[in-house]
Amino acid sequence: MDAVRDDRGQAVLLAAFIIAIAAAVLIGLQLQQARAFALERSRRAGEAAAEAATTAVADAYAAALREAVAKKRVMDIGRVIGSAATNDAARAAAAEASAANGGSAIDDVTLRCADRRVEVTILSSGASYRAGFPAGECSRR
């Protein structure tokens, strides 16, 4: 009963509560920050991978265009974006850029030619990232 009647030690009790709340806030803040930072990093790595893959495809497209002009033929865009070499180059460029940015592995690379544009879609850790460049040879929708 003395312990109940005694009014000593409230400040310590209050301080203990405040410290507990502060510790919870600190841990929560750090966890959320780590999550936000990992998400941001993953997103940036995905964007860099998509841009790198698009650059690789654009290089293949430019080479094919130069070759077609030299041989005075119409360029077959479907053959360029459908070739295994272009796909492999795009995948390798995407994987290199993703790894350099601390991102995860590239699950899939899709090339699409539509609406006067070549579009590259990267799938990484369940998220997709897109980039592209204009290509007059791609038909309108």
Added chain:
Amino acid sequence: MSCCRARRENHVRKTTAQRTRVTRDGGQALVEFALVLPVLMIATFAILLTAEVGVARLSLQHATAEAARAGALTNDDEAIRSTLAAAVTPLVAERVVTAIEPAAGVPPRNSDPRGSLLVVRASYAIPMPLRFVGLSQVVVTASSARRIEWTP
């Protein structure tokens, strides 16, 4: 006899002093508060510092990504640094230390760098008023890489 009397007097003095100490509790809350105040201040400081480090990390990561993108398009160190300085807010741009790899005068950047990786690294020192405990600053770092698209 004098020895026993002195001991008894001493005992009585001690008992009186103890009784006084137990019955008087004025200023106790103040003493308790003074005891826990440093801990509260450390907790508050830690929360503020964690928030500041988090903001700095995100800002620096965003700035390096933007700078690397600018570098991939222009292959120009000046453009990289100015993009980073513009994107690093709310941090102080003058306190950001930047490193660009590979350097501008080194292959492949001085010839045809298209297809190679450009890495922008940045670090930012957050000053702290805790020099007396050996913790003068917290250094936050970030880096971003982009495939160079620029052609000479």
